[in-house]
Amino acid sequence: MKLNISRDARPQVRTLLIATFITLALWFIPYAEILTYPFRIFVTFIHEGGHAIAALLTGNSVASLSVAMNASGETYTTEGGLLSQIFVSSAGYLGAMAYGALLLVLIRRAVAARIVLLASAAFILVLTTIFGLWKPLSNGMWERFSLFTLIAGVVLSLGLVAIARYASARTASFFVSFLAVQCVLNALSDLKTVFFLSSPLGTSVPTDAVNMANATGIPSIFWAIIWIGIALLILSTAMRVYAVSKHGSAKQQDLPFEDPLHV
Known part of the structure; x- marks a missing residue:
């Protein structure tokens, strides 16, 4: 289906394409993944935060949240009913995709990049201090406390605050675009991995799709396909919102690589 991009959106779309190209490159x-490692950890925090928020919204509690050095993560919550389990298990990958889509919409709607970065920093810090530190220690679950989670969460939060505080408006805007691309592409990549792991020839590895299969009795590959479809729908909706003209809204800060405006 053809997507008509409004004239005032084209420079920002080019910027997103450049950010996407850099990420894929x-x-x-070889060894360049070290450059994207902090972003990978950021996406894992968003993924696990999605599980935590979904648990709270369905009346459950969160016992702990941890992120490992290999960018995997775990969130332990109380187990509610079937619908609650479906919502909580789905909120990881779809939450990361939704967060990336939200960043795209905020960029397009001229929300200041510094505000977006500070809000993201606050979100990571809340996840780290409450669910990564206070919850496991206050419940006496020392084995679920992860020093790496604490260090990574604090460093990421400080890094986002530093960029918001000291980077130029253009650089901050491009950084938000890059974060959006990272969330979207990593969510899709993870869902692709879950799909292959859930296939009949896949290896037996614990995943959110396996949790769904255990809760519902429906094969994990079904849930992987459903999540991929919903993720693509979220992305498609965000891109359509992004492509619509924003006449009358506040002027967006020019991003690096944009064409100069001639007036």
Whole structure:
């Protein structure tokens, strides 16, 4: 289906394409993954935060949240009813995709990049201090406390605050675009991995789709396909919102690589 991009959106779309190209290029350059490692950890925090928020919204409690050095993560919550389990298990990958889509919409709607960065920093810090530190220690679950989670969460939060505080408006805007691309592409990449792991020839690895299968009795590959479809729908909706003209809204800060405006 053809997507008509409004004239005032084209410079920002080019910027997103450049951010996407940089991300994909780094994926295929040997040892270059070290450059995207902080972003990978950021996306894992968003993923696990999605589980935590979904648990709270369905009346459950969160016992702990942790992120490992290999960018995997775990969130332990109380187990509610079937619908609650479906919502909580689905909120990881779809939450990361939704967060990336939200960043795209905020960029397009001229929300200040510094505000977005500070809000993201606050979100990561809340997840780290409450669910990564206070919850496991206050419940006496020392084995679920992760020092790496604490260090990574604090460093990420400080890094986002530093960029919001000291980077130029253009650089901050491009950084938000890059975060959006990272959330979207990593969510899709993770869902692709879950799909192959859930296939009949896949290896037995614990995933959110396996949790769904255990809760519902429906094969995990079904849930992987459903999540991929919903993720693509979220992305498609965000891009359509992004492509619509924003006449009358506040002027968006020019991003790096944008064409100069001639008046």
